[in-house]
Amino acid sequence: MEDKHQWPLYEVFVRSRGGLDHKHAGSLHAADARMALEHARDLYTRREEGVSIWVVRSTDITASDPRDADSLFEPARDKVYRHPTFYDIPNEVKTL
Amino acid sequence: MRVRDEDLFRYVLRLGDLSLVLGQRLGQWVGHSPALEEDLGLANVALDLLGQARLFLSYAGEIEGRGRGEDQLAFLREHGEYLNPTLAEQPNGDFGRTIVRQVLIDAFQLELYERLTSSSDERLAEIAAKAVKETRYHLRYSGGWLVRLGDGTEESRARVSSALEHLWSYTVELFAEDEVDHAMAERGVAPRLADVQKTWSGHIDALLAEATLERPRERPYSWFGKQGAHSEHLGYMLAEMQYLQRTYPGARW
Numbered sequence: 001m002e003d004k005h006q007w008p009l010y011e012v013f014v015r016s017r018g019g020l021d022h023k024h025a026g027s028l029h030a031a032d033a034r035m036a037l038e039h040a041r042d043l044y045t046r047r048e049e050g051v052s053i054w055v056v057r058s059t060d061i062t063a064s065d066p067r068d069a070d071s072l073f074e075p076a077r078d079k080v081y082r083h084p085t086f087y088d089i090p091n092e093v094k095t096l
Numbered sequence: 097m098r099v100r101d102e103d104l105f106r107y108v109l110r111l112g113d114l115s116l117v118l119g120q121r122l123g124q125w126v127g128h129s130p131a132l133e134e135d136l137g138l139a140n141v142a143l144d145l146l147g148q149a150r151l152f153l154s155y156a157g158e159i160e161g162r163g164r165g166e167d168q169l170a171f172l173r174e175h176g177e178y179l180n181p182t183l184a185e186q187p188n189g190d191f192g193r194t195i196v197r198q199v200l201i202d203a204f205q206l207e208l209y210e211r212l213t214s215s216s217d218e219r220l221a222e223i224a225a226k227a228v229k230e231t232r233y234h235l236r237y238s239g240g241w242l243v244r245l246g247d248g249t250e251e252s253r254a255r256v257s258s259a260l261e262h263l264w265s266y267t268v269e270l271f272a273e274d275e276v277d278h279a280m281a282e283r284g285v286a287p288r289l290a291d292v293q294k295t296w297s298g299h300i301d302a303l304l305a306e307a308t309l310e311r312p313r314e315r316p317y318s319w320f321g322k323q324g325a326h327s328e329h330l331g332y333m334l335a336e337m338q339y340l341q342r343t344y345p346g347a348r349w
Contacts (some may be wrong), residue, residue, distance in 0.1 A: 007131065028133055031244065038237055039133040042140045 112152030113180035119145030182321035216284035246307025
Protein backbone atom coordinates (compact mmCIF):
# COMPACT_ATOMS: atom_id res chain seq x y z
CA MET A 1 0.00 0.00 0.00
CA GLU A 2 1.18 3.48 -0.78
CA ASP A 3 2.07 5.69 2.14
CA LYS A 4 -0.09 8.81 1.86
CA HIS A 5 2.19 10.83 4.11
CA GLN A 6 5.31 10.31 2.07
CA TRP A 7 5.68 11.31 -1.57
CA PRO A 8 6.78 8.50 -3.86
CA LEU A 9 10.44 8.05 -4.61
CA TYR A 10 11.90 8.96 -8.00
CA GLU A 11 15.29 8.07 -9.47
CA VAL A 12 17.09 10.91 -11.23
CA PHE A 13 19.30 10.60 -14.29
CA VAL A 14 21.31 13.56 -15.51
CA ARG A 15 23.09 14.05 -18.84
CA SER A 16 26.08 16.25 -18.15
CA ARG A 17 26.45 17.43 -21.74
CA GLY A 18 25.25 16.69 -25.24
CA GLY A 19 26.39 13.34 -26.60
CA LEU A 20 26.98 11.72 -23.22
CA ASP A 21 24.69 9.23 -21.48
CA HIS A 22 22.25 10.04 -18.75
CA LYS A 23 23.86 8.89 -15.51
CA HIS A 24 22.13 8.03 -12.28
CA ALA A 25 22.52 11.05 -10.01
CA GLY A 26 20.43 10.05 -7.01
CA SER A 27 16.85 9.93 -5.86
CA LEU A 28 14.24 12.23 -4.37
CA HIS A 29 10.65 12.40 -3.22
CA ALA A 30 7.97 14.16 -5.27
CA ALA A 31 4.20 14.06 -5.60
CA ASP A 32 4.24 13.78 -9.38
CA ALA A 33 6.61 13.61 -12.34
CA ARG A 34 6.59 17.35 -12.97
CA MET A 35 7.50 18.07 -9.36
CA ALA A 36 10.19 15.41 -9.58
CA LEU A 37 11.76 17.19 -12.55
CA GLU A 38 11.73 20.51 -10.72
CA HIS A 39 13.21 19.01 -7.59
CA ALA A 40 15.82 17.23 -9.67
CA ARG A 41 16.74 20.52 -11.29
CA ASP A 42 17.10 22.19 -7.91
CA LEU A 43 18.90 19.31 -6.23
CA TYR A 44 21.18 17.89 -8.90
CA THR A 45 21.90 20.61 -11.46
CA ARG A 46 22.41 23.68 -9.31
CA ARG A 47 26.10 23.79 -10.17
CA GLU A 48 25.64 23.36 -13.91
CA GLU A 49 25.90 19.59 -13.74
CA GLY A 50 23.54 18.90 -16.58
CA VAL A 51 21.74 19.72 -19.79
CA SER A 52 18.98 17.10 -19.58
CA ILE A 53 17.18 15.24 -16.82
CA TRP A 54 15.20 12.01 -16.71
CA VAL A 55 13.11 11.02 -13.71
CA VAL A 56 11.46 7.66 -13.21
CA ARG A 57 9.40 6.23 -10.37
CA SER A 58 11.68 3.96 -8.36
CA THR A 59 8.92 1.34 -8.26
CA ASP A 60 8.96 1.22 -12.06
CA ILE A 61 12.51 -0.05 -12.09
CA THR A 62 12.96 -3.80 -12.14
CA ALA A 63 16.26 -4.64 -10.52
CA SER A 64 18.28 -7.83 -10.48
CA ASP A 65 18.42 -9.64 -7.15
CA PRO A 66 21.87 -9.53 -5.53
CA ARG A 67 21.32 -13.16 -4.50
CA ASP A 68 21.22 -14.10 -8.17
CA ALA A 69 24.63 -12.58 -8.80
CA ASP A 70 26.29 -16.01 -8.93
CA SER A 71 24.11 -17.31 -11.70
CA LEU A 72 23.83 -14.03 -13.55
CA PHE A 73 27.38 -12.78 -13.58
CA GLU A 74 29.77 -15.59 -12.54
CA PRO A 75 29.44 -17.50 -15.83
CA ALA A 76 31.00 -14.59 -17.72
CA ARG A 77 34.15 -14.67 -15.64
CA ASP A 78 35.96 -17.54 -17.41
CA LYS A 79 35.02 -16.45 -20.92
CA VAL A 80 37.94 -14.19 -21.65
CA TYR A 81 37.51 -14.80 -25.39
CA ARG A 82 34.56 -12.43 -25.26
CA HIS A 83 36.97 -9.56 -24.77
CA PRO A 84 38.37 -8.28 -28.04
CA THR A 85 41.95 -8.80 -26.89
CA PHE A 86 42.94 -11.59 -29.27
CA TYR A 87 43.30 -9.52 -32.36
CA ASP A 88 46.63 -8.34 -33.70
CA ILE A 89 46.46 -4.65 -34.20
CA PRO A 90 48.29 -3.41 -37.30
CA ASN A 91 51.03 -0.91 -36.54
CA GLU A 92 49.41 1.61 -38.84
CA VAL A 93 46.40 1.89 -36.57
CA LYS A 94 47.26 4.57 -34.05
CA THR A 95 44.02 5.53 -32.45
CA LEU A 96 42.50 2.27 -31.28
CA MET B 97 23.24 67.22 -2.90
CA ARG B 98 20.37 66.12 -5.04
CA VAL B 99 20.33 62.70 -6.63
CA ARG B 100 21.23 63.01 -10.29
CA ASP B 101 18.20 61.14 -11.53
CA GLU B 102 15.70 60.84 -8.72
CA ASP B 103 13.00 59.11 -10.78
CA LEU B 104 15.30 56.45 -12.16
CA PHE B 105 16.86 55.96 -8.73
CA ARG B 106 13.48 55.34 -7.15
CA TYR B 107 12.35 53.10 -9.96
CA VAL B 108 15.43 50.87 -9.77
CA LEU B 109 15.13 50.76 -5.97
CA ARG B 110 11.58 49.49 -6.35
CA LEU B 111 12.71 46.68 -8.59
CA GLY B 112 15.56 45.80 -6.25
CA ASP B 113 13.48 45.99 -3.09
CA LEU B 114 10.78 43.76 -4.53
CA SER B 115 13.35 41.03 -5.17
CA LEU B 116 15.20 41.65 -1.91
CA VAL B 117 12.16 41.54 0.37
CA LEU B 118 10.55 38.58 -1.36
CA GLY B 119 13.86 36.72 -1.35
CA GLN B 120 14.27 37.35 2.39
CA ARG B 121 10.76 36.05 3.02
CA LEU B 122 11.43 32.86 1.08
CA GLY B 123 14.71 32.44 2.92
CA GLN B 124 12.71 32.24 6.15
CA TRP B 125 11.38 28.87 4.98
CA VAL B 126 14.79 27.26 5.04
CA GLY B 127 14.68 24.47 7.59
CA HIS B 128 10.90 24.74 7.91
CA SER B 129 9.57 23.53 4.56
CA PRO B 130 7.13 20.64 4.32
CA ALA B 131 9.82 18.54 2.64
CA LEU B 132 13.58 18.68 2.23
CA GLU B 133 13.09 19.00 -1.53
CA GLU B 134 10.90 22.09 -1.07
CA ASP B 135 13.47 23.58 1.28
CA LEU B 136 15.91 23.54 -1.61
CA GLY B 137 13.33 24.65 -4.14
CA LEU B 138 12.35 27.72 -2.15
CA ALA B 139 15.96 28.52 -1.28
CA ASN B 140 16.87 28.34 -4.95
CA VAL B 141 14.22 30.89 -5.84
CA ALA B 142 15.29 33.03 -2.87
CA LEU B 143 18.89 33.05 -4.08
CA ASP B 144 17.86 34.02 -7.61
CA LEU B 145 15.89 36.91 -6.15
CA LEU B 146 18.80 37.97 -3.98
CA GLY B 147 21.02 37.94 -7.07
CA GLN B 148 18.56 40.19 -8.88
CA ALA B 149 18.40 42.50 -5.87
CA ARG B 150 22.20 42.84 -5.88
CA LEU B 151 22.25 43.90 -9.52
CA PHE B 152 19.43 46.40 -9.10
CA LEU B 153 20.72 47.87 -5.85
CA SER B 154 24.28 48.24 -7.13
CA TYR B 155 22.90 50.10 -10.11
CA ALA B 156 20.67 52.23 -7.88
CA GLY B 157 23.73 53.16 -5.82
CA GLU B 158 25.55 54.30 -8.96
CA ILE B 159 22.58 56.37 -10.09
CA GLU B 160 22.35 57.97 -6.67
CA GLY B 161 26.02 58.89 -6.81
CA ARG B 162 26.57 59.24 -3.05
CA GLY B 163 28.84 56.28 -2.68
CA ARG B 164 26.24 53.87 -1.33
CA GLY B 165 26.75 50.31 -2.55
CA GLU B 166 24.44 47.30 -2.65
CA ASP B 167 25.16 46.33 0.97
CA GLN B 168 24.40 49.76 2.37
CA LEU B 169 21.20 49.99 0.38
CA ALA B 170 20.12 46.50 1.36
CA PHE B 171 20.99 46.58 5.05
CA LEU B 172 21.22 50.14 6.27
CA ARG B 173 18.11 51.90 5.09
CA GLU B 174 15.15 52.68 7.31
CA HIS B 175 11.74 51.11 7.06
CA GLY B 176 10.22 54.00 5.08
CA GLU B 177 13.02 54.04 2.53
CA TYR B 178 12.18 50.59 1.17
CA LEU B 179 10.11 50.89 -1.98
CA ASN B 180 8.85 47.36 -2.55
CA PRO B 181 5.15 46.85 -3.18
CA THR B 182 3.40 45.82 0.04
CA LEU B 183 2.54 42.36 -1.26
CA ALA B 184 6.18 41.25 -1.12
CA GLU B 185 6.54 41.80 2.64
CA GLN B 186 3.38 39.90 3.64
CA PRO B 187 4.24 37.10 6.08
CA ASN B 188 4.78 33.59 4.78
CA GLY B 189 1.77 32.14 6.59
CA ASP B 190 1.31 28.51 5.61
CA PHE B 191 2.89 26.99 2.53
CA GLY B 192 -0.27 27.73 0.52
CA ARG B 193 -0.12 31.42 1.30
CA THR B 194 3.55 31.58 0.38
CA ILE B 195 2.75 29.91 -2.94
CA VAL B 196 -0.09 32.32 -3.72
CA ARG B 197 2.10 35.34 -2.94
CA GLN B 198 4.81 33.83 -5.11
CA VAL B 199 2.54 33.16 -8.09
CA LEU B 200 1.15 36.70 -8.01
CA ILE B 201 4.63 38.24 -7.92
CA ASP B 202 6.35 35.76 -10.26
CA ALA B 203 3.78 36.48 -12.98
CA PHE B 204 4.22 40.21 -12.37
CA GLN B 205 8.01 40.05 -12.56
CA LEU B 206 7.85 37.85 -15.64
CA GLU B 207 5.64 40.27 -17.55
CA LEU B 208 7.66 43.24 -16.34
CA TYR B 209 11.12 41.80 -17.09
CA GLU B 210 10.07 40.62 -20.53
CA ARG B 211 9.27 44.21 -21.42
CA LEU B 212 12.26 45.66 -19.60
CA THR B 213 14.58 43.67 -21.89
CA SER B 214 13.81 46.36 -24.48
CA SER B 215 14.19 49.26 -22.05
CA SER B 216 15.87 52.42 -23.30
CA ASP B 217 18.12 52.04 -20.25
CA GLU B 218 20.76 49.52 -21.35
CA ARG B 219 21.77 48.45 -17.88
CA LEU B 220 18.17 47.65 -16.91
CA ALA B 221 17.69 45.77 -20.18
CA GLU B 222 20.72 43.62 -19.39
CA ILE B 223 19.61 42.84 -15.84
CA ALA B 224 16.12 42.02 -17.08
CA ALA B 225 17.48 39.67 -19.74
CA LYS B 226 19.24 37.66 -17.04
CA ALA B 227 16.35 37.81 -14.58
CA VAL B 228 13.63 36.86 -17.03
CA LYS B 229 15.04 33.35 -17.46
CA GLU B 230 15.12 32.80 -13.72
CA THR B 231 11.63 34.18 -13.33
CA ARG B 232 10.19 31.86 -15.96
CA TYR B 233 11.33 28.98 -13.80
CA HIS B 234 10.00 30.60 -10.62
CA LEU B 235 6.53 30.80 -12.10
CA ARG B 236 6.74 27.26 -13.35
CA TYR B 237 7.55 26.16 -9.81
CA SER B 238 4.98 28.29 -7.98
CA GLY B 239 2.32 27.81 -10.67
CA GLY B 240 2.74 24.05 -10.49
CA TRP B 241 2.14 24.20 -6.77
CA LEU B 242 -0.89 26.45 -7.10
CA VAL B 243 -2.53 23.94 -9.43
CA ARG B 244 -1.60 21.02 -7.19
CA LEU B 245 -2.97 22.71 -4.08
CA GLY B 246 -6.04 24.29 -5.68
CA ASP B 247 -7.04 21.10 -7.44
CA GLY B 248 -5.86 19.01 -4.49
CA THR B 249 -7.50 17.95 -1.25
CA GLU B 250 -10.32 19.76 0.48
CA GLU B 251 -7.89 21.23 2.96
CA SER B 252 -5.24 22.38 0.47
CA ARG B 253 -7.96 23.95 -1.63
CA ALA B 254 -9.46 25.78 1.35
CA ARG B 255 -6.04 27.10 2.33
CA VAL B 256 -5.04 28.48 -1.06
CA SER B 257 -8.52 29.91 -1.61
CA SER B 258 -8.33 31.87 1.61
CA ALA B 259 -4.77 32.98 0.82
CA LEU B 260 -5.88 34.20 -2.59
CA GLU B 261 -8.80 36.05 -1.05
CA HIS B 262 -6.47 37.62 1.52
CA LEU B 263 -3.63 38.64 -0.79
CA TRP B 264 -5.62 39.72 -3.81
CA SER B 265 -6.20 43.30 -2.68
CA TYR B 266 -2.43 43.84 -2.51
CA THR B 267 -2.14 43.23 -6.25
CA VAL B 268 -3.86 46.56 -6.94
CA GLU B 269 -0.68 48.32 -5.93
CA LEU B 270 1.47 46.45 -8.44
CA PHE B 271 -0.29 48.22 -11.28
CA ALA B 272 -1.08 51.58 -9.69
CA GLU B 273 0.93 54.01 -11.81
CA ASP B 274 2.34 56.99 -9.90
CA GLU B 275 4.55 59.84 -11.11
CA VAL B 276 7.71 57.70 -11.04
CA ASP B 277 6.13 54.94 -13.14
CA HIS B 278 4.72 57.58 -15.42
CA ALA B 279 8.05 59.33 -15.93
CA MET B 280 9.80 56.02 -16.61
CA ALA B 281 7.22 55.00 -19.20
CA GLU B 282 7.47 58.39 -20.89
CA ARG B 283 11.24 57.96 -21.23
CA GLY B 284 10.89 54.43 -22.58
CA VAL B 285 12.73 53.05 -19.54
CA ALA B 286 9.76 51.04 -18.27
CA PRO B 287 6.57 49.66 -19.78
CA ARG B 288 3.12 51.04 -19.07
CA LEU B 289 1.81 49.24 -16.02
CA ALA B 290 -1.61 48.95 -17.65
CA ASP B 291 -0.04 46.81 -20.39
CA VAL B 292 1.74 44.68 -17.83
CA GLN B 293 -1.53 44.22 -15.97
CA LYS B 294 -3.33 42.97 -19.05
CA THR B 295 -0.96 40.08 -19.73
CA TRP B 296 -0.47 39.42 -16.01
CA SER B 297 -4.19 39.05 -15.68
CA GLY B 298 -4.31 36.58 -18.57
CA HIS B 299 -1.51 34.55 -17.00
CA ILE B 300 -3.20 34.46 -13.62
CA ASP B 301 -6.62 33.58 -15.07
CA ALA B 302 -5.16 30.63 -16.95
CA LEU B 303 -3.43 29.36 -13.82
CA LEU B 304 -6.52 29.83 -11.66
CA ALA B 305 -8.62 27.94 -14.20
CA GLU B 306 -6.17 25.05 -14.15
CA ALA B 307 -6.16 25.12 -10.36
CA THR B 308 -9.99 25.22 -10.40
CA LEU B 309 -9.86 28.36 -8.23
CA GLU B 310 -12.03 31.41 -8.56
CA ARG B 311 -10.56 34.81 -9.22
CA PRO B 312 -11.41 37.06 -6.25
CA ARG B 313 -13.56 40.13 -6.82
CA GLU B 314 -11.62 43.34 -7.40
CA ARG B 315 -11.44 45.66 -4.44
CA PRO B 316 -10.59 49.33 -4.82
CA TYR B 317 -8.24 49.28 -1.85
CA SER B 318 -4.60 50.14 -2.45
CA TRP B 319 -1.40 50.02 -0.46
CA PHE B 320 1.55 52.36 -0.77
CA GLY B 321 4.71 50.33 -0.18
CA LYS B 322 6.09 51.66 -3.47
CA GLN B 323 6.09 55.10 -1.84
CA GLY B 324 7.60 53.80 1.37
CA ALA B 325 4.40 53.45 3.44
CA HIS B 326 4.47 49.83 4.51
CA SER B 327 2.34 47.39 6.43
CA GLU B 328 3.40 46.56 10.00
CA HIS B 329 5.14 43.39 8.81
CA LEU B 330 8.14 44.93 7.08
CA GLY B 331 9.69 46.36 10.25
CA TYR B 332 9.91 42.96 11.95
CA MET B 333 11.41 41.43 8.88
CA LEU B 334 14.01 44.19 8.54
CA ALA B 335 14.93 43.95 12.21
CA GLU B 336 15.96 40.36 11.63
CA MET B 337 17.52 41.02 8.25
CA GLN B 338 19.55 44.05 9.31
CA TYR B 339 20.55 42.83 12.75
CA LEU B 340 23.97 41.56 11.79
CA GLN B 341 25.06 44.59 9.75
CA ARG B 342 23.84 46.97 12.42
CA THR B 343 25.47 45.11 15.29
CA TYR B 344 28.75 44.44 13.51
CA PRO B 345 29.03 47.22 10.91
CA GLY B 346 30.90 46.11 7.84
CA ALA B 347 30.98 42.48 8.98
CA ARG B 348 32.16 40.05 6.29
CA TRP B 349 32.66 36.33 6.03
